[in-house]
Amino acid sequence: MKIHTILILLVLFGTNGISAQNNKMTNNQLKDSLYNFIKPTYPSIEIEVNADKNGKNHIYFTEKKFELLYPQQRYHYLIHKIPEDFYNEYLQNTVWYELAPDEKPEDLDYHDEETIKSIKDIILEILKAKTDFVKKLDSQFIKNDPVECFGDFRHSKSILTNLGFNETEQFDIFHVLMHEGGYCDCELLYNVFRESEYSKNYWKNRKK
Numbered sequence: 160m161k162i163h164t165i166l167i168l169l170v171l172f173g174t175n176g177i178s179a180q181n182n183k184m185t186n187n188q189l190k191d192s193l194y195n196f197i198k199p200t201y202p203s204i205e206i207e208v209n210a211d212k213n214g215k216n217h218i219y220f221t222e223k224k225f226e227l228l229y230p231q232q233r234y235h236y237l238i239h240k241i242p243e244d245f246y247n248e249y250l251q252n253t254v255w256y257e258l259a260p261d262e263k264p265e266d267l268d269y270h271d272e273e274t275i276k277s278i279k280d281i282i283l284e285i286l287k288a289k290t291d292f293v294k295k296l297d298s299q300f301i302k303n304d305p306v307e308c309f310g311d312f313r314h315s316k317s318i319l320t321n322l323g324f325n326e327t328e329q330f331d332i333f334h335v336l337m338h339e340g341g342y343c344d345c346e347l348l349y350n351v352f353r354e355s356e357y358s359k360n361y362w363k364n365r366k367k
């Protein structure tokens with residue numbers, strides 16, 4: 160009778176891990192919990208959890224939709240799917256790899272905080288004052304038949320490409336913009352370029 164009750168409790172609470180497991184979770188349980196948090200948004204994501212020889216967990220997230228995103232953007236979307244208390248309990252000391260299907264961990268590239276700080280002012284100056292990037296992006300979002308934001312940078316990328324910025328330059332530009340709180344085309348306008356018409360409308364409607 161008692162054992163039966165415990166089994167039911169495990170079935171009810173076992174996989175979400177927030178129950179009294181005392182900070183111990185097998186890799187499969189960790190994987191199941193991550194699937195529960197992330198699958199509603201990324202139904203075909205694949206997750207692997209492997210411990211290294213020091214017992215540190217390395218977590219591999221592979222998703223087709225990541226192809227159009229920078230690793231930093233992928234991380235941003237994933238981390239927002241995971242409850243903070245779960246993260247604090249089980250994920251603090253883990254290494255993450257956010258991969259598109261044919262990528263390897265060594266393909267992933269990020270900018271560190273220091274690099275971003277050293278290029279930030281010049282890049283924002285170029286985007287705001289030396290080119291009409293903001294005006295061009297803004298006009299796509301405020302015209303009568305506005306473009307849709309797909310949660311990526313496809314519209315800004317095409318504008319920057321037309322303005323003559325190559326992939327490396329765009330990598331720098333978008334890492335500054337993400338650091339400023341813009342993780343997709345529409346966020347660039349309402350979080351970073353608040354002087355844009357789209358942003359003014361956005362914040363006015365939010366206040367209503």
Ligand SMILES: [Zn+2]
Pocket residue numbers: 308309310311343344345346
């Ligand atoms: Zn957006």
